[in-house]
Amino acid sequence: MLLSPTHLHIPDGFLSLVVSLIFWAATVIMVGLAISKTNKTLGEKQIPLMGVMAAFIFAAQMLNFPVAGGTSGHFLGGALAAIVLGPWAGILVMTAVVAVQGLLFQDGGLLVMGANIFNMGILTAVIGFGLYRTVSSAKKGLRLTVSGIAAWLATMAAALLASLQLWISGTSRLEIVVPAMLGVHVLIGIGEAIITVAALAFIEQTRPDLLTSEKTASSGGRSWIIAGVVVSMIAVLISPLASASPDGLERVAADFGFLDAGQGAAYQILPDYTIPFLGETALSTVFAGAVGAFILMGLLILLGRSLRRKSVTSEH
Amino acid sequence: MPVKHKTTYPLTLPDCEGDILQIHELNFAYPDGHIALRDVSLNLCSGDKVALVGPNGAGKSTLMLHINGILRGEGDVAVSGLPISDENLPVIRALVGVVFQNPDDQLFSPTVFDDVAFGPLHMGLPENEIHQRVDEALAAVQMQGFGERLSHHLSMGQKKRIAIATVLSMQPQILVLDEPSAGLDPRARRALIHLLRDLPQTMLISTHDLRMVQELFPRMVIMDEGHIVADGKATELLTDAALLETHGLEI
Amino acid sequence: MPVKHKTTYPLTLPDCEGDILQIHELNFAYPDGHIALRDVSLNLCSGDKVALVGPNGAGKSTLMLHINGILRGEGDVAVSGLPISDENLPVIRALVGVVFQNPDDQLFSPTVFDDVAFGPLHMGLPENEIHQRVDEALAAVQMQGFGERLSHHLSMGQKKRIAIATVLSMQPQILVLDEPSAGLDPRARRALIHLLRDLPQTMLISTHDLRMVQELFPRMVIMDEGHIVADGKATELLTDAALLETHGLEI
Amino acid sequence: MHYHAFDHYHAQESRIHHLDPRVKVLLTIGFILSNALLPDGSWLAFAAAWLLLLWANDQTRLGLGYTFRRSFVALPFAIAAVSAIFSPLGQPLAEWNLGFITLIPTDFGVVRFFSILARSWLSVQMAILLVATTQFPDLIHAFEHLKTPRTLTTIIAFLYRYLFVLTDEAYRLLRARSARSAGLPGKHRGGSLFWRAKVTGSMAGQLFLRSYERSDRIYNAMLARGYSGHIRTLNPHTMQRSDWLMLILSVLLLLFIQIIGWYR
Ligand SMILES: Nc1ncnc2c1ncn2[C@@H]1O[C@H](COP(=O)(O)OP(=O)(O)OP(=O)(O)O)[C@@H](O)[C@H]1O
Ligand SMILES: Nc1ncnc2c1ncn2[C@@H]1O[C@H](COP(=O)(O)OP(=O)(O)OP(=O)(O)O)[C@@H](O)[C@H]1O
Numbered sequence A: 001m002l003l004s005p006t007h008l009h010i011p012d013g014f015l016s017l018v019v020s021l022i023f024w025a026a027t028v029i030m031v032g033l034a035i036s037k038t039n040k041t042l043g044e045k046q047i048p049l050m051g052v053m054a055a056f057i058f059a060a061q062m063l064n065f066p067v068a069g070g071t072s073g074h075f076l077g078g079a080l081a082a083i084v085l086g087p088w089a090g091i092l093v094m095t096a097v098v099a100v101q102g103l104l105f106q107d108g109g110l111l112v113m114g115a116n117i118f119n120m121g122i123l124t125a126v127i128g129f130g131l132y133r134t135v136s137s138a139k140k141g142l143r144l145t146v147s148g149i150a151a152w153l154a155t156m157a158a159a160l161l162a163s164l165q166l167w168i169s170g171t172s173r174l175e176i177v178v179p180a181m182l183g184v185h186v187l188i189g190i191g192e193a194i195i196t197v198a199a200l201a202f203i204e205q206t207r208p209d210l211l212t213s214e215k216t217a218s219s220g221g222r223s224w225i226i227a228g229v230v231v232s233m234i235a236v237l238i239s240p241l242a243s244a245s246p247d248g249l250e251r252v253a254a255d256f257g258f259l260d261a262g263q264g265a266a267y268q269i270l271p272d273y274t275i276p277f278l279g280e281t282a283l284s285t286v287f288a289g290a291v292g293a294f295i296l297m298g299l300l301i302l303l304g305r306s307l308r309r310k311s312v313t314s315e316h
Numbered sequence B, C: 001m002p003v004k005h006k007t008t009y010p011l012t013l014p015d016c017e018g019d020i021l022q023i024h025e026l027n028f029a030y031p032d033g034h035i036a037l038r039d040v041s042l043n044l045c046s047g048d049k050v051a052l053v054g055p056n057g058a059g060k061s062t063l064m065l066h067i068n069g070i071l072r073g074e075g076d077v078a079v080s081g082l083p084i085s086d087e088n089l090p091v092i093r094a095l096v097g098v099v100f101q102n103p104d105d106q107l108f109s110p111t112v113f114d115d116v117a118f119g120p121l122h123m124g125l126p127e128n129e130i131h132q133r134v135d136e137a138l139a140a141v142q143m144q145g146f147g148e149r150l151s152h153h154l155s156m157g158q159k160k161r162i163a164i165a166t167v168l169s170m171q172p173q174i175l176v177l178d179e180p181s182a183g184l185d186p187r188a189r190r191a192l193i194h195l196l197r198d199l200p201q202t203m204l205i206s207t208h209d210l211r212m213v214q215e216l217f218p219r220m221v222i223m224d225e226g227h228i229v230a231d232g233k234a235t236e237l238l239t240d241a242a243l244l245e246t247h248g249l250e251i
Numbered sequence D: 001m002h003y004h005a006f007d008h009y010h011a012q013e014s015r016i017h018h019l020d021p022r023v024k025v026l027l028t029i030g031f032i033l034s035n036a037l038l039p040d041g042s043w044l045a046f047a048a049a050w051l052l053l054l055w056a057n058d059q060t061r062l063g064l065g066y067t068f069r070r071s072f073v074a075l076p077f078a079i080a081a082v083s084a085i086f087s088p089l090g091q092p093l094a095e096w097n098l099g100f101i102t103l104i105p106t107d108f109g110v111v112r113f114f115s116i117l118a119r120s121w122l123s124v125q126m127a128i129l130l131v132a133t134t135q136f137p138d139l140i141h142a143f144e145h146l147k148t149p150r151t152l153t154t155i156i157a158f159l160y161r162y163l164f165v166l167t168d169e170a171y172r173l174l175r176a177r178s179a180r181s182a183g184l185p186g187k188h189r190g191g192s193l194f195w196r197a198k199v200t201g202s203m204a205g206q207l208f209l210r211s212y213e214r215s216d217r218i219y220n221a222m223l224a225r226g227y228s229g230h231i232r233t234l235n236p237h238t239m240q241r242s243d244w245l246m247l248i249l250s251v252l253l254l255l256f257i258q259i260i261g262w263y264r
């Protein structure tokens, strides 16, 4: 399965309702922000642009090239979309892509669509754009290198988050799913990176005006850098922790006191569905994972707010 | 103007059994069940210049895609005596150069040089030969010095020429061109006709431009609804008003 | 064939000062500095059918995009006496219907109905009138009953017709069509000519198809390198071999 | 060259086909939600849900095999759930010694695994029914009238329209590449892996650029037809009495399934 094109599109039934709803909430907030941001700063012209770009991501997924051993690169496109269109438009584009993949092709479920959008659209945009933004005024070579790394990391992070969601939902064992998903995506991520870099190089060569920092600067500079770097760091730190010592994650969560603080309350709010089959320890893991998601969300909301303030002042 | 070059060009058909391309009772249906080719048989001899005409949807492009094995129907297709099969495919693609109707379908590399060099590079030729072939191909279409230009920023007529160069650089024995003159302005169309007249290769060219056929092609094949409905001297077929009328053609 | 309809169609030019479109000394340069229009002046009268010809890159499409204010150059453009300005724009877009060369650029909605209804909807018409206009427009291009079809499942010729219907449904006073016959087979081209002949609107049509001009248009405007180099009776200009030759045209 | 393969709509005259798309969307989501809410091991309730699905399937007249055949798209993902079998919560059922690792399937784990499969398999079939009986443009309208932000539905409508145009374009690029992927006898062909990747990347860039520039032209086409930053649509659908009936009936059935699941 992990080699099939659906490797990151979680179907319905594989995530618990809590996890599905948490990520739906996060996704709705981010997409809502993205809509108001694009409406405000980029204008009506963006709608056909985003629609056609979403179709482009689909079409680009057809372009694979033979890698060793019969696998072929399968293109996610989240990082590329965010780098070229800016993060907010990138998020909307990927939301449309994941929605159509789920609706039309049953490639990913409906109830879990929030999680799929978050993994493949929002996380990849934050990492892809955030890291790219750190070097967006540097020389071409450095920019391309960094965008390649960002594309690779975005793929890895999406795979990691998907595994964590599966684990928290009680679908997979942490020590199995994380190494398996990450192992496979090391390769897939390389394909992603190559296509992203080559496509950017092509655009740079033919329409450099599309990559000028003027557009990217208007969509918020520093906050995206911070978000991108922080999220990347979290991903980089969690991966070895989760794959090398699966208990590590839970210990970290306990050390930070999330478990004690969260347990009792959650027990009363959500008495029914996780408990009958997951028990206390599993519930606590829900929190360990959710905390990550919330940190991310909080960061992004703060970011959105600071952006809004900025754009309001710049209007005068 | 249109008759100017007639005398310089032999309007007789070569007399052979089809030594370079043999298609025998080819049938093809697209995956959705649409039957696009029905019992198509066609032979080409070295040096033949053949026009393939017929209304939209007749099956011209489908037939052309069979000649280098992009599509595979039921029936026999052989190029230079080699039947189309998986192991022959690379060689056949070196023998047959296909230029698609829209140059944007043909050009996928950033620079003109990259695009013209793709075929030779893929064939594993040594570097100096690649450079030489690219130069020659660009010279043949009068586009010397365009190597470093971006294909994307050329005019339509220039793109068409480069598209032809991308297959010339592979030095194929057969040129298969799908509606090369569509969308060109009259001057560019004229230049294309000159170019095609001067190239020595065997050619199969689909077109809606019957006046170009009149001027350039000794032999003409009419397709309609997947069938070949006529195959003969262009001069004769083009005067058969009833035939043209039946198949929605007009000159 | 080509002369068949000449008698049914008035080949005289209306005699007026340009009551429906006035363009005066229009200049335009693209952002990259490329100058596409130089001192272009053109007047159209109600009912005029004018062909705009010239080589690739002459500036025909650029000029057409000025007529409904998609591009704004230096100089005066007025439609029906209204100068192009931000507040006049909605009215002008209702007066001028532009059909782009590629129907895939024109048809952006999933279904044919949505696409044909887009214009009337955005003009704020009441629902029953929208339905009526869509029906009429589809009938005019002989595509009744195609409303629920998906645009991407149509053939090229059908798409072209729908593209024209999308502007007919807005009942514009001026039709601006950019190379409507390119890529059509002879039969589809003939059907298009009939359609255009029967429509009563004022028309400005760019084309490389001089035989269509001969058959359909009383008046012809030749552009080259951003200039209008000739403007007059089509019958006269088309016999001026030297003029055509200079601007890379031929019939 | 049209890629019809993307359209999973099957034209057919049936009660389900004529149902208001809003009802179909709500019922599909309700069905999937109901499956998610059912506790592990409520086999009776899963069976009831399956019956409901079969009934809906029968109503569509697509043939019972239709959803069944396509229902395995999500199956490969089941491997992700295999490890649930060895959940430490529950009684060991056996002990498999594979030499380097010892696997202990538990009763809890096995029940969990099959429950996940059941939920997933049921849910995906309902989603398949939805797209098989609803034209995609109607589906978009349904989401629009269920208050999905207009920006998003418009992007999705564009995505759908240009999906066909651009996949055709991608297909033609691939075709161009393979047409010139020639070889000579006795020579290595295909160039280096790096070169092949670079070519593919250029094709992606090429496709991107064409898409980008096309969107500019589309925007102009919209402007030309009076677009002013706000997309309007007509509502082609009205809720009939039969739509309301179907909605209420199905919600009751779903509630019934929940009762079976929780108080069997
Ligand atoms: N990918 C496809 N799937 C299904 N049917 C197809 C496909 N491509 C073409 N067809 C159909 O096959 C028939 C032959 O198509 P083909 O493209 O060969 O026509 P053609 O003669 O080249 O027409 P044109 O003059 O428009 O280029 C047409 O009816 C067309 O609709
Ligand atoms: N977006 C653009 N940016 C810069 N230059 C442009 C742009 N679009 C067109 N041009 C240039 O402006 C000139 C006029 O272009 P235009 O498209 O108006 O030509 P045309 O007469 O319509 O040609 P064709 O017959 O090929 O359609 C050309 O030289 C072209 O290269």
Ligand SMILES: [Mg+2]
Pocket: B060, B061, B062, B101, B178
């Ligand atoms: Mg064709």
Ligand SMILES: [Mg+2]
Pocket: C060, C061, C062, C101, C178
């Ligand atoms: Mg033009």
